Amino acid sequence: MIKKPVVIGIAGGSGSGKTSVTKSIYDFFQGHSIALIEQDYYYKDQSGIPYQERLKTNYDHPLAFDNDLLIEHIQQLQQRLPINKPVYDYTVHTRSVNIIPVEPKDVIILEGILVLEDQRLRNLMDIKLFVDTDADLRIIRRLLRDINERGRTIDSVVNQYINVVRPMHNQFIEPTKRYADIIIPEGGQNHVAIDIMVTKIQTILEQNSIV
Numbered sequence: 001m002i003k004k005p006v007v008i009g010i011a012g013g014s015g016s017g018k019t020s021v022t023k024s025i026y027d028f029f030q031g032h033s034i035a036l037i038e039q040d041y042y043y044k045d046q047s048g049i050p051y052q053e054r055l056k057t058n059y060d061h062p063l064a065f066d067n068d069l070l071i072e073h074i075q076q077l078q079q080r081l082p083i084n085k086p087v088y089d090y091t092v093h094t095r096s097v098n099i100i101p102v103e104p105k106d107v108i109i110l111e112g113i114l115v116l117e118d119q120r121l122r123n124l125m126d127i128k129l130f131v132d133t134d135a136d137l138r139i140i141r142r143l144l145r146d147i148n149e150r151g152r153t154i155d156s157v158v159n160q161y162i163n164v165v166r167p168m169h170n171q172f173i174e175p176t177k178r179y180a181d182i183i184i185p186e187g188g189q190n191h192v193a194i195d196i197m198v199t200k201i202q203t204i205l206e207q208n209s210i211v
């Protein structure tokens with residue numbers, strides 16, 4: 001009999017602290033059996049589109065993601081099959097030519113702004129989290145990160161935020177909070193919430209008797 005892995009979905013707005021929460025959980029289970037799947041890596045491949053056209057894409061709309069491939073990969077991992085995870089390059093707005101081979105694991109974390117938006121993805125999850133951080137903190141964090149790590153200018157971050165990120169957040173991301181089992185305020189520094197999550201994951205692993 002195949003033992004089912006625990007799938008944890010971590011959603012929340014851009015800059016809310018999803019990656020930080022994910023890293024805390026991931027680090028706790030290092031040495032155990034844990035895999036990380038970033039929804040961002042499943043943005044649709046745009047290598048056939050000129051760079052200037054890629055700048056016009058709405059990266060905060062559900063249709064920007066290749067969720068079919070993402071779902072296929074999660075299902076493969078659940079069946080204990082390996083996958084080749086795509087790699088995304090934010091600086092050129094498309095997938096890199098590289099892939100990351102991922103072996104099946106007991107715990108799978110699926111993290112991204114819209115992982116709770118697609119019912120098919122929600123149905124694959126055992127635990128659903130929403131990282132909830134005020135908009136002013138999210139834009140400040142994003143501004144610093146996008147300039148330092150994603151090759152952006154102040155102007156581009158501000159324009160994208162006002163014209164796309166903010167309205168899409170309100171239309172598509174914020175409403176998915178209602179699907180969450182647990183809402184984590186403020187993200188990565190919320191050690192109490194992270195400890196509770198880790199304990200819950202351990203309990204599920206024991207119930208599945210795969211610890």
Ligand SMILES: Nc1ncnc2c1ncn2[C@@H]1O[C@H](COP(=O)(O)OP(=O)(O)O)[C@@H](O)[C@H]1O
Nearest residue numbers: 013014015016017018019020141145187188189
């Ligand atoms: N509690 C926090 N206080 C200050 N900065 C934070 C906090 N949590 C995350 N950050 C920083 O904010 C930026 C965005 O956080 P990140 O975890 O990448 O968010 P997300 O994955 O939701 O976009 C990162 O540079 C991160 O280091």
Ligand SMILES: Nc1ccn([C@@H]2O[C@H](COP(=O)(O)O)[C@@H](O)[C@H]2O)c(=O)n1
Nearest residue numbers: 013014015040059060090093094113165
């Ligand atoms: N080419 C791209 C692709 C995505 N984005 C933005 O990334 C945000 C999601 O990533 P987080 O780590 O912040 O959750 C999303 O809001 C997109 O606007 C981008 O700017 N360029």
